[in-house]
Structure formats: C-alpha cells, structure tokens
Amino acid sequence: MPWFVLLASAVFEAAWATALGMSDGFSRPGPTAVFLVTLTISMLGLGWSAKHITIGTAYAVWVGVGAALTVACAMATGAESASPVKVVFIAGIVAAVIGLKLVPESPRTGPRRSPEKGRAPGGAPTHSPESDRR
Template structure:
C-alpha cells in the first residue's frame, strides 16, 4: 500500500507541476486551484508513504515519477518538443524507479530517536544514567 500511495502522490506531483505552468504566476484561478489541491494531496501522500518507505527512496521515486510524467504530458500535448533521446532518458528515470523498488531494503542501523521521554530507542523503558540526561 505505501508504494501505491507514493506512486499516486507522484501523479499528483505531475498534476500540480503542470497546473503551476498553466497558472501564469498564479494569476489564473482555475489552474491555481488545481495546483493547490494537487500539491496538498501530493504532499500528504508523500508524507504518509515516507513513514513506511525510507525517505531517500520515497523522495527519489516521487520526484522521478512526477518529473517523468510532467515531461511526458508536455510532450504529448505539444507544449514541449519530443525526441527519441528524451524518451530514452525518461525511460532511464522509470528504470531507476523500478530498480529502487526491486532493491531489498537493508535493516536500519544506528540508534533511532525515542518517541517518549524515558524510553530507549527501541521503545523499551530506559534504565541507568542515559535516561537521566533527558
């Protein structure tokens, strides 16, 4: 489910980026409204997905898919020129995103921040001098 939400958020990133270009510096209310709505949905989805997918991977996928879709849409509508070289590089972005999904996640190392006072990084109650420093 986190990957689905992340990809949907990337689609909304492409929507807000396209609407931003169509808003003429936020002077057109329609595209500006679409920009604000899509931006909100996109950021909420990215934030939620980043709770389940490492932020570096989530952000790279979000940006990569969003950018590729934005360029593909611009080429399809004729607002940006299309060329075989651009298509190859866009395919490279998509391949990199697929690669990030296929790479097994390694266990996290190092201490995590505690979410509660008096708790060790793993959530267990802290004991000893370390717990007194908080």
C-alpha cells in the same frame, strides 16, 4: 500499500507541476486552484509513504515518477518538443525508479534520532575528563 500511495502522490506531483505552469504566475484562478489541491494531496501522500519507505527512496521515486509524467504530458500535448533522445532519458528515470523498488531495503532498527549532545551513538561520552582540564 505505501508504494501505491507513493506512486499516486507522484501522479499528483505531475498534476501540480503542470497546473503550476498553466497558472501563469498564479494569475489564473482555475489552474491555481488545481495546483493547490494537487500539491496538498501529493505532499500528504509523500509524507505518509515516508513513514513506511525510507525518505531517500520515497523522495527519489516521487520526484522521478512525477518528473517523467510531467515531461510525458508536456510532450503529449505539444507544450514541449519530443525527441527519441528525450524518450530514452525519461525511460532511464523510470528504469531507475523500478530499480529502487527492486532493491531490498534494510530493516529499520528503530527511530533515527541524533545522539545526545556530548555522547557518542552508544551513549559513551565523546570527551575525556582530562580534555576538560586543558
């Protein structure tokens, strides 16, 4: 389910990016409203997915799929020129996203927190009493 939500939020990312371009600097109400709604949905989906998929992978997939869809939409509508080279590079982004899905994630060992100030990750002090006397 997290991957489905992540991919859906990437589709909404492409929608908000396209609407942003059509909003003419937020001066057109229709595209601006679409931008705000799809941006909110996209961010909520990314945030929820990042609870289940590591943030690095989730963000890379979200951006990659969103960018590929945004360019594909622009090329399909004629807003951007299409060329075989562009298609190859967009396919490369899609291949990288598929690769990220296929690579097994290492299990999380618990919440990632920064260590306490003055303590190493294992809880040991990061300094010795002698260093305090200097």
